[in-house]
Amino acid sequence: GAVVSQHPSxxxxxxxxxxxxxxxxxxxxxxxxxxxxxxxxxxxxLMATSNEGSKAxxxxxxxxxxxxxxxxxxxxxxxxxxxxxxxxxxxxxCSARGVGSGGSTYNEQFFGPGTRLTVL
Amino acid sequence: xxxxxxxxxxxxxxxxxxxxxxSHNNIATNDYITWYQQFPSQGPRFIIQGYKTKVTNEVxxxxxxxxxxxSTLSLPRVSLSDTAVYxxxxxxxxxxxxxxxGSGTRLQVQP
Numbered sequence: 001g002a003v004v005s006q007h008p009s010x011x012x013x014x015x016x017x018x019x020x021x022x023x024x025x026x027x028x029x030x031x032x033x034x035x036x037x038x039x040x041x042x043x044x045x046l047m048a049t050s051n052e053g054s055k056a057x058x059x060x061x062x063x064x065x066x067x068x069x070x071x072x073x074x075x076x077x078x079x080x081x082x083x084x085x086x087x088x089x090x091x092x093x094c095s096a097r098g099v100g101s102g103g104s105t106y107n108e109q110f111f112g113p114g115t116r117l118t119v120l
Numbered sequence: 121x122x123x124x125x126x127x128x129x130x131x132x133x134x135x136x137x138x139x140x141x142x143s144h145n146n147i148a149t150n151d152y153i154t155w156y157q158q159f160p161s162q163g164p165r166f167i168i169q170g171y172k173t174k175v176t177n178e179v180x181x182x183x184x185x186x187x188x189x190x191s192t193l194s195l196p197r198v199s200l201s202d203t204a205v206y207x208x209x210x211x212x213x214x215x216x217x218x219x220x221x222g223s224g225t226r227l228q229v230q231p
Contacts, residue, residue, distance in 0.1 A: 044221040111163035
Protein backbone atom coordinates (compact mmCIF):
# COMPACT_ATOMS: atom_id res chain seq x y z
CA GLY A 1 0.00 0.00 0.00
CA ALA A 2 0.92 3.66 -0.27
CA VAL A 3 2.89 5.33 2.52
CA VAL A 4 2.20 8.63 4.22
CA SER A 5 4.67 10.19 6.61
CA GLN A 6 4.35 13.02 9.11
CA HIS A 7 7.00 15.21 10.65
CA PRO A 8 7.61 15.79 13.45
CA SER A 9 6.17 12.83 15.30
CA UNK A 10 6.16 14.77 18.53
CA UNK A 11 6.56 18.45 19.35
CA UNK A 12 6.47 20.46 22.55
CA UNK A 13 6.21 24.21 22.32
CA UNK A 14 5.51 27.24 24.46
CA UNK A 15 2.18 28.99 24.41
CA UNK A 16 2.03 31.67 21.75
CA UNK A 17 4.44 30.06 19.32
CA UNK A 18 3.59 28.56 15.94
CA UNK A 19 4.15 24.97 14.96
CA UNK A 20 4.30 23.49 11.47
CA UNK A 21 3.41 19.86 10.79
CA UNK A 22 4.30 18.24 7.48
CA UNK A 23 2.40 15.44 5.76
CA UNK A 24 4.07 13.70 2.84
CA UNK A 25 2.97 11.00 0.43
CA UNK A 26 6.12 8.97 -0.17
CA UNK A 27 5.29 6.84 -3.18
CA UNK A 28 2.22 8.36 -4.75
CA UNK A 29 0.80 11.70 -5.78
CA UNK A 30 -1.67 12.94 -3.21
CA UNK A 31 -4.30 15.03 -4.94
CA UNK A 32 -6.26 15.36 -1.71
CA UNK A 33 -5.13 15.35 1.88
CA UNK A 34 -7.25 15.45 4.99
CA UNK A 35 -6.30 16.74 8.42
CA UNK A 36 -7.81 15.23 11.57
CA UNK A 37 -7.43 15.98 15.25
CA UNK A 38 -7.82 13.44 18.00
CA UNK A 39 -8.06 14.12 21.73
CA UNK A 40 -7.20 11.43 24.28
CA UNK A 41 -9.57 8.46 24.20
CA UNK A 42 -11.70 10.22 21.61
CA UNK A 43 -12.34 9.55 17.95
CA UNK A 44 -10.80 11.37 15.01
CA UNK A 45 -12.41 14.67 14.08
CA LEU A 46 -11.96 16.12 10.61
CA MET A 47 -10.46 19.60 10.58
CA ALA A 48 -10.03 20.35 6.89
CA THR A 49 -9.71 18.98 3.40
CA SER A 50 -6.73 20.07 1.35
CA ASN A 51 -6.62 19.85 -2.44
CA GLU A 52 -3.36 20.40 -4.25
CA GLY A 53 -3.11 23.89 -5.67
CA SER A 54 -6.28 25.26 -4.10
CA LYS A 55 -7.46 26.61 -0.77
CA ALA A 56 -8.34 24.16 1.96
CA UNK A 57 -11.93 23.58 3.01
CA UNK A 58 -12.40 23.83 6.76
CA UNK A 59 -14.99 22.09 8.87
CA UNK A 60 -17.41 24.12 10.91
CA UNK A 61 -15.84 25.38 14.09
CA UNK A 62 -12.25 25.14 12.85
CA UNK A 63 -10.55 28.54 12.61
CA UNK A 64 -8.82 28.83 9.26
CA UNK A 65 -6.61 31.69 10.48
CA UNK A 66 -5.38 29.59 13.37
CA UNK A 67 -4.86 26.34 11.48
CA UNK A 68 -3.13 27.30 8.25
CA UNK A 69 -3.05 24.59 5.61
CA UNK A 70 -0.87 24.63 2.52
CA UNK A 71 -0.91 21.95 -0.16
CA UNK A 72 1.56 23.36 -2.64
CA UNK A 73 2.71 20.11 -4.21
CA UNK A 74 1.35 16.67 -4.96
CA UNK A 75 3.41 15.11 -2.21
CA UNK A 76 3.30 17.64 0.60
CA UNK A 77 0.69 19.34 2.74
CA UNK A 78 1.48 21.37 5.83
CA UNK A 79 -0.60 22.33 8.84
CA UNK A 80 0.59 25.32 10.84
CA UNK A 81 -0.90 25.89 14.26
CA UNK A 82 -0.46 29.61 14.83
CA UNK A 83 -0.18 31.15 18.29
CA UNK A 84 -0.67 27.78 19.89
CA UNK A 85 -2.32 27.49 23.29
CA UNK A 86 -2.58 24.58 25.72
CA UNK A 87 -6.07 23.72 24.43
CA UNK A 88 -4.51 23.05 21.01
CA UNK A 89 -2.58 20.15 22.50
CA UNK A 90 -3.75 17.10 20.62
CA UNK A 91 -2.83 14.33 18.22
CA UNK A 92 -2.90 15.57 14.62
CA UNK A 93 -3.27 13.02 11.84
CA CYS A 94 -3.26 13.46 8.09
CA SER A 95 -4.55 11.14 5.41
CA ALA A 96 -4.10 11.21 1.69
CA ARG A 97 -5.59 9.84 -1.49
CA GLY A 98 -4.35 10.12 -5.02
CA VAL A 99 -2.71 8.39 -7.93
CA GLY A 100 -0.17 5.60 -7.79
CA SER A 101 2.91 5.23 -9.93
CA GLY A 102 1.01 3.18 -12.46
CA GLY A 103 -1.55 5.91 -12.96
CA SER A 104 -4.40 4.18 -11.14
CA THR A 105 -6.44 6.12 -8.59
CA TYR A 106 -6.46 4.80 -5.05
CA ASN A 107 -9.96 4.15 -3.71
CA GLU A 108 -8.88 4.28 -0.11
CA GLN A 109 -7.20 6.83 2.07
CA PHE A 110 -3.83 6.26 3.65
CA PHE A 111 -3.10 7.67 7.07
CA GLY A 112 0.07 9.13 8.44
CA PRO A 113 1.48 8.08 11.83
CA GLY A 114 0.29 11.25 13.53
CA THR A 115 1.95 14.17 15.34
CA ARG A 116 1.60 14.67 19.08
CA LEU A 117 1.50 18.39 19.90
CA THR A 118 1.93 19.54 23.47
CA VAL A 119 1.61 23.24 24.21
CA LEU A 120 2.97 24.33 27.57
CA UNK B 121 -23.60 9.95 5.76
CA UNK B 122 -24.80 6.74 7.36
CA UNK B 123 -24.32 6.70 11.11
CA UNK B 124 -22.64 3.67 12.65
CA UNK B 125 -23.12 2.11 16.06
CA UNK B 126 -20.68 -0.33 17.58
CA UNK B 127 -19.90 -1.52 21.12
CA UNK B 128 -17.71 0.83 23.11
CA UNK B 129 -15.44 -1.95 24.33
CA UNK B 130 -14.82 -5.69 24.21
CA UNK B 131 -12.57 -8.06 26.10
CA UNK B 132 -11.06 -11.28 24.84
CA UNK B 133 -8.26 -13.73 25.49
CA UNK B 134 -5.38 -14.76 23.29
CA UNK B 135 -6.26 -17.40 20.74
CA UNK B 136 -9.97 -16.64 20.71
CA UNK B 137 -11.99 -15.44 17.74
CA UNK B 138 -13.38 -11.95 18.17
CA UNK B 139 -16.44 -10.66 16.35
CA UNK B 140 -17.25 -6.96 16.42
CA UNK B 141 -20.63 -5.99 15.04
CA UNK B 142 -21.47 -2.60 13.62
CA SER B 143 -24.97 -1.29 12.88
CA HIS B 144 -25.55 1.04 9.94
CA ASN B 145 -29.29 1.12 9.39
CA ASN B 146 -29.21 4.06 6.98
CA ILE B 147 -26.60 2.68 4.61
CA ALA B 148 -27.11 3.83 1.02
CA THR B 149 -27.02 1.70 -2.09
CA ASN B 150 -23.57 2.89 -3.15
CA ASP B 151 -22.00 2.81 0.33
CA TYR B 152 -19.14 0.52 1.22
CA ILE B 153 -18.26 -0.71 4.70
CA THR B 154 -14.69 -0.22 5.83
CA TRP B 155 -12.91 -1.13 9.04
CA TYR B 156 -9.82 0.55 10.44
CA GLN B 157 -7.56 -0.37 13.34
CA GLN B 158 -5.84 2.21 15.50
CA PHE B 159 -3.13 1.68 18.09
CA PRO B 160 -2.41 4.37 20.71
CA SER B 161 -0.55 7.35 19.29
CA GLN B 162 -0.66 5.99 15.73
CA GLY B 163 -2.72 6.76 12.66
CA PRO B 164 -5.57 4.43 11.67
CA ARG B 165 -4.66 1.42 9.57
CA PHE B 166 -6.98 -0.04 6.91
CA ILE B 167 -8.09 -3.57 7.75
CA ILE B 168 -10.80 -4.61 5.32
CA GLN B 169 -13.57 -3.30 3.10
CA GLY B 170 -16.70 -4.88 1.67
CA TYR B 171 -20.00 -4.23 -0.02
CA LYS B 172 -21.99 -7.41 0.58
CA THR B 173 -21.74 -11.07 1.66
CA LYS B 174 -18.26 -12.01 2.85
CA VAL B 175 -14.81 -10.64 2.34
CA THR B 176 -11.65 -12.24 3.68
CA ASN B 177 -8.04 -11.15 3.69
CA GLU B 178 -4.93 -12.19 5.54
CA VAL B 179 -5.92 -10.49 8.79
CA UNK B 180 -9.71 -10.53 9.04
CA UNK B 181 -13.07 -11.45 7.60
CA UNK B 182 -16.01 -9.15 7.05
CA UNK B 183 -19.54 -10.51 7.07
CA UNK B 184 -22.35 -8.42 5.61
CA UNK B 185 -25.94 -9.72 5.59
CA UNK B 186 -28.24 -9.27 2.65
CA UNK B 187 -29.94 -6.15 4.02
CA UNK B 188 -26.52 -4.56 4.67
CA UNK B 189 -27.81 -2.83 7.79
CA UNK B 190 -25.04 -4.32 9.85
CA SER B 191 -21.62 -5.88 9.43
CA THR B 192 -19.35 -8.04 11.54
CA LEU B 193 -15.60 -7.85 11.64
CA SER B 194 -14.11 -11.22 12.59
CA LEU B 195 -10.57 -11.50 13.92
CA PRO B 196 -9.42 -15.12 14.12
CA ARG B 197 -7.22 -16.20 17.02
CA VAL B 198 -6.41 -12.80 18.43
CA SER B 199 -3.12 -12.05 20.12
CA LEU B 200 -2.05 -9.37 22.58
CA SER B 201 -0.94 -7.21 19.66
CA ASP B 202 -4.54 -7.00 18.43
CA THR B 203 -5.40 -4.79 21.40
CA ALA B 204 -6.52 -1.59 19.69
CA VAL B 205 -9.52 0.52 18.75
CA TYR B 206 -11.49 -0.70 15.75
CA UNK B 207 -13.56 1.72 13.70
CA UNK B 208 -16.42 0.82 11.38
CA UNK B 209 -17.06 3.37 8.63
CA UNK B 210 -19.65 3.65 5.90
CA UNK B 211 -19.01 5.83 2.88
CA UNK B 212 -19.96 5.99 -0.76
CA UNK B 213 -16.45 6.84 -1.86
CA UNK B 214 -13.70 6.03 0.60
CA UNK B 215 -11.13 7.92 -1.38
CA UNK B 216 -12.86 11.05 -2.44
CA UNK B 217 -14.41 12.27 0.79
CA UNK B 218 -13.09 12.61 4.29
CA UNK B 219 -13.95 9.71 6.54
CA UNK B 220 -16.38 10.17 9.41
CA UNK B 221 -15.17 8.24 12.42
CA GLY B 222 -17.56 7.04 15.10
CA SER B 223 -16.58 6.17 18.63
CA GLY B 224 -14.98 2.86 17.69
CA THR B 225 -14.68 -0.35 19.72
CA ARG B 226 -11.82 -0.65 22.17
CA LEU B 227 -10.68 -4.30 22.10
CA GLN B 228 -8.59 -5.51 25.01
CA VAL B 229 -6.90 -8.88 24.55
CA GLN B 230 -5.63 -10.55 27.70
CA PRO B 231 -3.16 -13.41 28.07
